[in-house]
Amino acid sequence: MAKTDEHQAWLAELEAKSRAKQVGFINGISGKLRRPRSAEPPAHPFRGAPEFWNEFEWPIDERVEKFRANFKAAGGHSERLATMEDARAFIASKAEEMSAKYVIRQNQPELNALGLEEAIPDASFSVWNSDAEEHWKARAAEADFGIVVADYAAAYTGSVTVLSSKDKGRSVSLLPTVLMVIIPIERLHTRLGQILVNFDQAGRENLPAGIHFISGPSRSADIENDLTIGVHGPGVVYTLIVG
């Protein structure tokens, strides 16, 4: 859809309508609540998790162990590796084992320094959004492997968090058949709340468009409760904790 002037004018018209309607809509709610509308933020004494929970933290080795156990229980794979060189070797061996032909990766400094292209010479590589003319979603959709570095991870639920940006496509962790996630160990926390609080602190203006928590391979139990893996998203997911 071309962002034509006419289209912009229509959107502007909708916005004017919406702003006008908002006043009555919100006042209607105040009316139903039988009190005048307040512009002040109400005191929220129950914000976030219960107090006892916020003190809970596992030591790093236990975090790694629990993360891996949870991720495997969800049908994924997880390894702990000492160095980024080990991660490169691991990914290269899996690419060979599964004969990966097309690989797409994020444009992240850790991956740029990794030299995966040399380690997997038989595969055709795409680096997210490096060329404005490229049809990036199609590149991700055809890929056998998608490779990303996680922004955060939480051991208690076995989840990794990936944030979108110019250099980090949402499609890279979604469309390929196999997803490889590298987790630098210092980004592995215990609880979800330790990750979520960052988004409150960053504030609206600084949030990316997409924040995605991934806790295993895509799955469904919609046919007779029979667990199916790889329904729409990647069916094979490796998390490599490095450090």
Added chain:
Amino acid sequence: MSVTGTQAGGATVKERAGLALNNDFLRKAVKFTTERLRNGKINAAEDHGNWDEWRERGRQIRLHTIAHLDYYLNLFADNARANGVNVHFADTAAEAVQISLDIAKRAEAKTVVKSKSMVTEELHLNHALEGIGVEAIETDLGEYIIQLAGETPSHIIIPAIHKNRYQIAELLSADAGETLAPDTQVLAGFVRRKLREKFLEADIGMTGCNFAIAETGSMVLFENEGNARMVTTVPKTQITLMGMERIIPSWSDLEVMATLLPRSATGQKLTVYMSGITGPRREVDADGPEEMHIIIVDNGRSLQLGDPEFQELLNCIRCGACLNACPVYRHIGGHAYGGTYSGPIGAVLTPALKKNVAEWDDIANASSLCGACYEACPVKIPLHEMLIYLRRRKLEAGRGDKMEALGMKGFAAVMSNAKRYGAVLKIGQLGQKLVVRDGGIRLKIGPLKGWNTYRVTPSLPKESFRQQWKTMEEEIRHGLQDMDPAMKDRMEQIVKDRAAGKGGHGHHG
């Protein structure tokens, strides 16, 4: 294929339940699935620990947000707009449909790919889209299956709970134009390939909304398949329909909801995907929607605001735990309720959203008032009490059954006095000797007519309920024992496979 709100069959819950009770597979499937989900929830809650403290925290956050809904909803709308979202307000279903259709027309859309959304079911939006020549495709595996069948969801979490894999293979084979084996991997593989194309060519992605974060104007989706991520990543335009009560204040509050929702719905620690989306794609991004709309829908929700008996309905986080816990739902399945929402929450929500219109009067009676729904609810909504309020309002409105009104009065008189209760029980135990045959009462006259048309009234036992309570509780805790042997075998096989590490990585090519 159109999906409308009406189901085939009876006009009343009693008639629809009759159909469900006669469908042996449906009954077994519903019972089996709900048992599995219920046990999964119980285990997950125990495993997590301090479950009641978490429930209480969830309840407090929801109570607080709803009590200040004007402030938080306004804040959300302002922030979402600042993020570049086109925000719309719809008082009624008709308005929400009109806004959606206008956007679809402007986008010259041919197809809309949809992820699960109960609000769009509520609006019958697929039907409306088809009316203007736009194909609406449900992409959740279960929703896709029932859309092919021309039906509506029978369970909020597992919508195709009432279909077996042979029926599903038949539907998908017709869709594929070739015969597909009734094998879960084969069937799911076909849907993956088919919908991949649909995702990539669709003009609009349409979603519901699990939570909306007021302080940053973000919307949050929980899912397992990845289809909600698809519809919010690939198409150029995204339309999100959200009930106006979906708000929570902050990302920190999301931790509590993320703790309660997946555990209560499926027993998972977290769904495979939890996505927080804050506005359309940034100028420099190479994926995500260019244009994003959020339609905030009232459609009867504000009727509960300020109503002391029903306001807590707005706290609902749509997990389905009350369905799985409900002995009535487990027997009659979701379609018998006749509305968009089924089970105990549906029995209360449907009449509440529809201003108690006469048509829905009978669904409040589809409950045994046992309180299992309240026990299961992660935000402690007193559904069993609301069902009584509904019945009372029905009586007050003069729509009740005279015998029931009389009975209620008599019941109140007897139950309010323990001595009187004991005396009445004795009279009953003596008096029933006149009518008991083979340990049951088959008389189809007077107050027993309705009941005895379908079943036999048991004679009053020698031991009263109170004396039996310990044994009953034991039974409840250990669950229903009569599982279909074939199903049991299949499940045991799955568990074995899972333990052996199979099934987790059979799909790469």
